[in-house]
Amino acid sequence: MTSLQGFLVLSALLFCVGLGAVLTRRNVILALIGVELMLNAANLNFIAFARLGPHPNAMEGWMFVVFSIAVAAAEAAVGLALVIAIYRRLRTAHLDQMDSLKG
Amino acid sequence: MSPIVSWLWLVPALPLAAAAVLCFLPDRLRRFALPLAGGAMGLGFLLSCAALSEAARSPSAAGVHNFLWLEFGGSPLMLGWILDPLSAAMLAMVTFVGFWIFVFSAGYMAHDPHYVRFFCFLSLFASAMLGVVMANSLLLLFMCWEVMGLASYLLIGFWFHKPSAAAAAKKAFITTRIGDIGFLLGMVWLYGESGTLLFYDQGAGCLETSAIARMAGHAAGAGMMASTGISLLLFAGAVGKSGQIPLHVWLPDAMEGPTPVSALIHAATMVAAGVFLMARVYPIASALPPPPPVAQVASVASAPNAATPDAPAPAASHPSSLPSSSHEASVSAPTSVRSTPLPALCLRVMAWVGALTALFAALTAVAQTDIKRILAYSTVSQLGFMFLGLATGGVAVGMFHLLTHAFFKALLFLGAGSVIHGCHDEQDIRAMGGLRRWMPTTFVAYAIGMMALAGVPLFFSGFWSKDEILHAAALWSPSKWPFIIGVAAAFLTAFYMTRQMVYVYAGEYRGAGRGADGGGSMDPHESPSLMTIPLGALAACAILLSVLGTPVWPWFHAFLSGHAPRFEPSISLGVLVVMFLSVVLTAGGIGLGLSIYARAPSASLADEDPLEAWRPGLWQILRNRFYIDELYESSFIAWHAALGRFSAWLDDKVLGAAVESVRLAALGLAWAARLCDEFAVNLGFDEACDCLRQAAGRISRFHDGQAQRYLRFLALALSALAFWILWK
Amino acid sequence: MNGLTIILSLLVIASALGAVALRNLVHCALCLMGVFLGLAAIYLCLDAQFVGLVQILVYVGAVGILLVFAILLTRGGGAELSPFFSPSWAIGAGAAALLALIMVAAILKTDSLPAPDAGGAELPTLAQIGKRLMQEDVIVLEAMGLLLTAAAVGAIVLAMPEPPPKKEEEA
Amino acid sequence: MMDWIREFLGMLWKTVSDQPDPKAAFLPLIPEEWRSETSVLLSIAPLMMIFPALFALTTVVERKGLGRIQNRLGPNRVGPAGFLQFAADGLKTLTKEDIVPRAADQLVHFLAPLALVVPVFLTFSVLPFGRHLVPLDLESGLLFFFAIGAATELSVFMAGWASRNKYSLLGALRAVAQMVSYEIPLILSALTVVMATGTLSLPQIVDAQAAGNGEWLARWHVFTPWGFFGFALFLVAACAEANRAPFDLPEGESEIIAGYYLEYSGFKFALFFLGEYLGLFAACGLGITLFLGGWHAPLPILERWIPSYAWFFAKLAALIGLFIWVRGTLPRVRMDQLMNLAWKFMLPLALVNLLAVALWHFLPNPLARWAASSILLAGAYVGLGRALMPPSRIGKRVYRYAPQDSR
């Protein structure tokens, strides 16, 4: 196993842990935590490929991570604001109780 | 035309503008209400004085200002105003009395929460009255007349939270409307006859010679000339407004309004408007048919007592008389030969109505205990006098009494207001007494007013004006009964005013639970100077006005009739006789009053009146105002109610049944349509929809709104996809 | 991978599992901070200094604090009351585990991953990153600024207290 | 062994006398496998000794200074003129019972003070204390400073939340809100320097402020308009970041008793205390590095006679004195005033300041750029000050029940 493979495995595991949180936990905030984990897993992939890939002096990977972090910040702000707004209206933070669109 | 005429519109416009401003004035700026309303009134008074002097300089030439208001197709509708002695005198009187009443109101209503609104209404009212006075068009006069009715409704019902006030306001409004229907009909008829509603229009007005002649010559059926019918209808309006029998019932009830309102309505303005109206249309009312054959004019006789006791009788006794020109002749010819032609029918009706009202109201006033009600009945009585004077002696006689009465009755009402204010809103004269000590200024002013009303000779204006009326009535040719009735009424006037004075000012204070020895804050007190100053001003006028109309120097008559006054040092015997008679009457009335009431002033509230002890039956009749209200209640109003019930029944059962049957028919049709729709058309569609819905329901079970479930499926699918890609 | 990065990786995985599986939401958030810090450390180990420090600044300093506030504002500070295990939980966890299995297997199976250039190429310096951000990627940077502004405004609008319903609507 | 001691003393001398790379002669004496760890230890150990000692001294000086400001004597019992008071205090806190509330979250409660102190110590690692004294010369040292500094917010939250006490939680939320709010003007004001010097490395920033050849006055950033405003903003924001008076609402003993460290006692409390002061020192050190020329003397001539770290610590002492002075002068502000100041005054002013740096950078003429940025900043200051504190027309206060003329 090369070093790159190790980081990729770490990234895959991190991603799946995050996915598990999104799929199983009912609290919206935990789902968001899962989403953050998945984003971080992706970032880790970028960094790993950028550093341990064939072109360490290319900056695309780094740039991607920087922008991805910014997007994550925006996502967290809007997502948590949504959570708070929904909580204020429905008095719950549980995903399975937010089913107003239920068919 | 002098410039003052073209600016005369300012006189009513100023109070109107004040009213408009006042109705938007917030209550916290209430200190501006009096300056605004009173200032408008004072300015109006100054303008009126200028107009009066203008009119006095050339009394014979009426200044007229007409303008186009509307145009119906080809026929213009003109309105206008007029400055003649009549309107000038009225303007000056109304603005002067009104100004002092405004001042008085500021004191009287100082603590009312709706002070500003009150002044707004007062200004509106004054503006309407001034419009009535200076109108040169019957239409304009009618419009102002109706605004005045509205304003009086608002003012009488000013304290609308009191049920009695609200009822009185409605009563006044409705009762006067009955008369106004007559007015409206008369006006329409007048327009039909003369083609114009302008009074004076350079020869084309309806009060000018040609129109009068045309109307008087035009028979209207039932033995009447057109002019007679018109003037009788207009008189109906005047009866309503001026509270004559049989429409007098609203006026005493109108005492529910604030006292300054009573003063304004019952003394100076609204009730006088009726008299003024008749004075204005006097040319029509007094119009005689065109000159009959010479023989009748020449026939000379003096036959008093010949007329039937009831004025409309001549017309009624000849229902089938000739429709042609001379019903007067047909009345007079068979009865007797007389020196002068019989006065116009309208004037005779007026005389009788006036005389009867004077007596009736005076009798009723004797038995009242409410200080304002006594004055109200007194007003009704005095208005009867005015009509009597108008009918028998002409415009000047009636108007002179109107003017003098305006001042002293306003004085009396304001005095009563002062008394009520001083006694903490007590209105029952039995609960007063001894106020001479507490309220000396009010007492003096009230006494002057009382003496003017009672006709105490020489120094008080009422004496001269009433004397003139009696004199004119005595000389009235058709009948002497009005004179006799008037004499009785004059006697009663002195009597009931003495009674009231004694009750209110003599003896000990009888207010419940308070008194001279109580010394508490509930003692009566003198009113503030804001209220006593108007009393003084009006009292001065009540005395001073007498100089204008003495037989020795009848300036006012001359002014009204348009020629220069003459100084007549010698008074004719007839006048002296009547004068003497009235002195005796007054003295008798006062003496009788004093002898009955002043000898043993009642000591407490519960004491019964000496008259009641003397004749309880008669007293009850008088006390209950001859049961006229009850009579109306059981007759007209009951009939109306029955008619209303019948109409309701008709609407409900007959018309309603028809509507119901139409409805049922429509319903049946709709039922049929619906059945067809449901069982024929919808069934197939519904089935199809149901199929779709069930199918969709099965599919939609996956869409349970659980985001995580969707994601789980996604994840499984992703795994499967990855698996397939990697190890296919 | 040297010893330090292996330790950090284990720490990151453990923290991630804690962040996902703990009952108390605040603990979850704190574990998430651990993941972030661990990842930042890994970035630093991979010579990605700028990215690692930005990771700490943004994730720990901003996103973490936001999360914590959101947890407290939704009364999530106490323990979760609903049962942890449920049939749907099994499906979700199974799907995640399956995917993890597939991905790890795929990574390990692949042996054709590119090796780093042995030529000793220089890593980009901070100044280069700055130039890149301000010159070539300036459009992206502007867009990102716009996005962040919009997100901030949107978050404020969303989380603003709603005006109380009017009386007429209630009646 | 003798070599070892001699080289160690030589290393100390080289450090004290401002010579480059003092460890160069000493490290080869260490076995190969321990060399890097020893080097790290040699860098860290002075930090770990000097700044806690400075903290100890500062507590005494602060109490004495505050006492003098309030016409009191201050501590005067332990040691000469009371200067050993810190020892007594330290002993007391060390021997006090460590109380943990039963309802508290034990682990988080325990970790919180550590999580506060560790990042604070880390921040010192990038500060250049002297000419050759910078423990960690990072390319993005400034970013490191702020990133690590941001982590302290988390520890404050941990402390407040884990205590299971509503006052603690309120204090923690206040503190976090305050720190998040003031971090923005803090970073923005520091960014002016980055814009002016074009680097994130703190030693390079210090070098940029050195006097040029033949100049008699150092080119400290504080001597420029934007630098002056940036420094003022930086100081205010640092004061709020460190929860010092007048921004010490999170403690707010009159309303929330002691804020987030209400439930801490003994040594943990001492750690919080230490962390707070060290945070203040770090912020002051950063301010010195960014705006006050770092270890440079105001007049380049003086640098020859007085060692560079002396200048640094002199400036640090001056700034600490300023903070003590401010604490003795200003009353605590209200929460809304605090937030208003951050968002409505400091943030716009910091943004304007960025504009001013840009003007400074792009205008060639020295006079023109002085005038332009001065006018811009002065206008913004006056306008924002007016907006924040509109001139109030407050009449003479009238008391309802007191007689009007009793004065």
Added chain:
Amino acid sequence: MLGTGIIKGMVETARNFVGSYTDKERLTTVEYPEERIPAKENARQFPFLVFDGEDPQAGLRCVACQICEKECPPQCILIVKDTTKKPDYMGKMQFQPKVFDIDISVCMSCQICVEVCPFEAIKMDTEFELSRGDRFGGLLVNKTGLAKSNAHYRRIHPAEAAEVDSRLAAEKAKAEAKAKAAAAAAAPAPATADVSKK
């Protein structure tokens, strides 16, 4: 402008700071155990019992009338009368207190005992350094501990003590004059004459 107030305040505190080193007026505190501010005459801490003469117990002015015990709001005084009597300063025979205890952990320094005492026997002390190792026991002061000489009283409350002394002297003189008159009236009785001669 924003900030001027801050600068003004800073200047003021700086003036305080510097002034505390240079200006004695500004630094009003003293280092207590070494320096003391002399007690004010009106200071009062806890009551003590005044005695005349040399013997603290025999010279006590207290006659165990127990008024102070009844009046004491926190009930911190305990008095037990002795059975023996001894003459007071006016020569009248009076009881002695056998026990006179004051629990100064309860006493609230209200001075009511002093106000009500008809014999000027109890006064307020200015002593304030009363801390004890024991929480309660050490603060229960008995008759011995409470007795302090009139000289002490004169030292701590000079003006008041002078007034009290002069009044007592006057009363004593009056009483002696009266006694002399009574003795003169009773002169024939030889036994009393002997007594008065002594």
